[in-house]
Amino acid sequence: MCKGIFITATGTDVGKTYITARIIKGLIAQGINAGYYKAAISGTEFETGTRIAGDAAYVFRFAGLKGDPNQAVTTLLDYPASPHLAAQMENKSITLAPILQDFDKAASVYDYVVMEGSGGIICPLNLEGSTLMLTDVINALALDIVIVADAGLGTINSTLLTLEYARSLKINTRCIVLNRFDKKSTIHCDNKKVLEAMTGLEVLVCETQGSLDILSIKKILLANLLDSI
Ligand SMILES: Nc1ncnc2c1ncn2[C@@H]1O[C@H](COP(=O)(O)OP(=O)(O)OP(=O)(O)O)[C@@H](O)[C@H]1O
Numbered sequence: 001m002c003k004g005i006f007i008t009a010t011g012t013d014v015g016k017t018y019i020t021a022r023i024i025k026g027l028i029a030q031g032i033n034a035g036y037y038k039a040a041i042s043g044t045e046f047e048t049g050t051r052i053a054g055d056a057a058y059v060f061r062f063a064g065l066k067g068d069p070n071q072a073v074t075t076l077l078d079y080p081a082s083p084h085l086a087a088q089m090e091n092k093s094i095t096l097a098p099i100l101q102d103f104d105k106a107a108s109v110y111d112y113v114v115m116e117g118s119g120g121i122i123c124p125l126n127l128e129g130s131t132l133m134l135t136d137v138i139n140a141l142a143l144d145i146v147i148v149a150d151a152g153l154g155t156i157n158s159t160l161l162t163l164e165y166a167r168s169l170k171i172n173t174r175c176i177v178l179n180r181f182d183k184k185s186t187i188h189c190d191n192k193k194v195l196e197a198m199t200g201l202e203v204l205v206c207e208t209q210g211s212l213d214i215l216s217i218k219k220i221l222l223a224n225l226l227d228s229i
């Protein structure tokens, strides 16, 4: 039975891909057949005339995943905007069914799927006709989430807002990861303490150019796997 986790963040460019890659690599190092999936990538790159889903390519390369990274993404969009807008610009319509099918396909290949979100927890995938929000996908897949947040000033507000929004939609948060964490920073260390106290969640850290230690991986994810035993 496939288990999975959804990696969201307090916004775009916060480190979802960076952390996702390290989670998958850490799981594979534990002998778990883990893989990657993303519903929509906006802001593709071109290499020798081929459109590349950059996030997926980075994760496949870093975690040593086999196959075509583009196949791990349902909708590839060129323009670096909210997926709903980037899709409109290409006359595409992002709908739920293909996402659920592609996640199930990933679940048939891997024992554990780490799904990366787009932007932050509130991200429109389609605002024309049938509205589709990223949270609709999280709920349809019944996935827990990990919230990636910057470690610095402002993260108390943005992390708690993200958490409260998830809770308002009955989405379960597994833990928080403070990214670009500097253990010498008074603010970063206090942010970790405050968020632990105010949320009751594990607050893990990843330093700049750093990784997640295996204890963190076990705290976040193996608990999921243990649930299924
Ligand atoms: N801990 C870190 N140390 C060094 N570089 C980092 C770290 N976290 C993120 N980065 C870099 O910062 C940039 C943004 O990170 P990333 O691409 O993971 O963000 P994202 O949340 O996935 O963005 P998007 O919303 O576009 O998917 C990337 O170049 C990434 O390699």
Ligand SMILES: C[C@H](N)[C@H](N)CCCCCC(=O)O
Pocket (backbone or CB within 6 Å): 012, 013, 041, 042, 043, 079, 080, 081, 082, 083, 118, 119, 120, 122, 123, 124
């Ligand atoms: C283009 C960017 N790198 C991401 N792929 C999409 C970010 C969506 C942000 C939506 C918003 O909150 O305004």
Ligand SMILES: [Mg+2]
Pocket (backbone or CB within 6 Å): 016, 017, 018, 055, 116
């Ligand atoms: Mg990303």
